[in-house]
Amino acid sequence: MYIVDGHCDTLLALQEKKETLKENSLQISLNRIKKTSSDYLQFYAVFVSPSIKGLEAINQYKNMVSILQNECEKNNIPRILTKSDLNFKGHGALLSVEGLYFLDEKQITLDDLYKDGVRCLSMTWNGSNSYAGGVLGKLSHGLTKKGANLVKKAEKLGIILDVSHLDDRSFYDLSEISSNPFVATHSNARAICENSRNLTDDMLVTLKKHGGLAGINMYGRFLKEQGDTSVVDVIRHIEHICTVASVDTVGFGTDFDGIPREHSAIDSPIALIAVLEQLAILNYTQEQIDKIAGGNYLRVLTRVLK
Numbered sequence: 253m254y255i256v257d258g259h260c261d262t263l264l265a266l267q268e269k270k271e272t273l274k275e276n277s278l279q280i281s282l283n284r285i286k287k288t289s290s291d292y293l294q295f296y297a298v299f300v301s302p303s304i305k306g307l308e309a310i311n312q313y314k315n316m317v318s319i320l321q322n323e324c325e326k327n328n329i330p331r332i333l334t335k336s337d338l339n340f341k342g343h344g345a346l347l348s349v350e351g352l353y354f355l356d357e358k359q360i361t362l363d364d365l366y367k368d369g370v371r372c373l374s375m376t377w378n379g380s381n382s383y384a385g386g387v388l389g390k391l392s393h394g395l396t397k398k399g400a401n402l403v404k405k406a407e408k409l410g411i412i413l414d415v416s417h418l419d420d421r422s423f424y425d426l427s428e429i430s431s432n433p434f435v436a437t438h439s440n441a442r443a444i445c446e447n448s449r450n451l452t453d454d455m456l457v458t459l460k461k462h463g464g465l466a467g468i469n470m471y472g473r474f475l476k477e478q479g480d481t482s483v484v485d486v487i488r489h490i491e492h493i494c495t496v497a498s499v500d501t502v503g504f505g506t507d508f509d510g511i512p513r514e515h516s517a518i519d520s521p522i523a524l525i526a527v528l529e530q531l532a533i534l535n536y537t538q539e540q541i542d543k544i545a546g547g548n549y550l551r552v553l554t555r556v557l558k
């Protein structure tokens with residue numbers, strides 16, 4: 253099995269708790285990934301809080317990049333930088349960025365991020381910035397001219413664009429100018445769980461048209477508005493996306509180590525195997541299960557990476 257998880261906040265947690273990737277108290281560790289007995293590609297997001305400004309923000313970004321680099325060297329984890337890296341065995345690591353609040357033409361540019369190995373990026377986190385409207389931003393200005401230029405530049409470099417935290421207007425603005433498949437790395441179906449971080453049916457269809465996908469987020473409150481959640485709730489989102497868009501439009505984006513752990517039975521990489529097993533019980537074919545597990549992400553990565 254080839255599994256791809258399009259989003260986690262493990263780098264931030266490692267930085268805060270000073271733990272190691274191999275063995276730790278977090279949701280994602282190398283030992284827990286090993287238990288899946290799968291080839292497992294993890295997107296590791298760098299997230300710097302928008303409240304941190306200037307040089308301090310840039311240093312935090314750089315620190316998280318070096319945490320990943322050191323862990324990869326120490327544990328012989330291949331970095332995913334080009335299409336040919338997708339043939340790895342075991343565990344592969346792809347660097348992503350969530351929120352470009354620290355980007356600054358004079359100090360650090362998109363080219364610098366690319367050199368650091370960033371291959372997926374979300375322009376905003378919840379708040380709006382000079383690139384795009386964030387999902388909790390008060391007034392949406394949509395994608396700005398600067399944001400549109402950044403989209404073009406990212407596409408040219410071979411960086412995947414992530415729309416998970418964009419507000420609805422910015423999502424559509426991006427879809428109009430984008431020529432590569434783009435993804436919502438960690439967002440669910442809004443028809444199943446009403447939340448602005450989730451995607452409307454029309455957005456899911458738009459992702460499908462562009463050859464992109466939505467990665468199922470395991471946060472309890474994005475799966476179900478109230479109560480505890482289990483594999484059944486994850487399946488409801490998968491089934492809905494398969495119905496309104498297609499089986500080519502769904503993947504995983506767990507959000508592990510960035511979400512509160514209560515209300516969810518989906519708590520570590522091995523739980524993804526339980527989801528895939530449940531799909532088999534529901535008569536999904538092996539080909540469909542492989543697509544959801546990671547095949548759809550591989551399709552996007554193969555299209556976008558150099």
Ligand SMILES: [Zn+2]
Pocket residue numbers: 350416417438
């Ligand atoms: Zn997020």
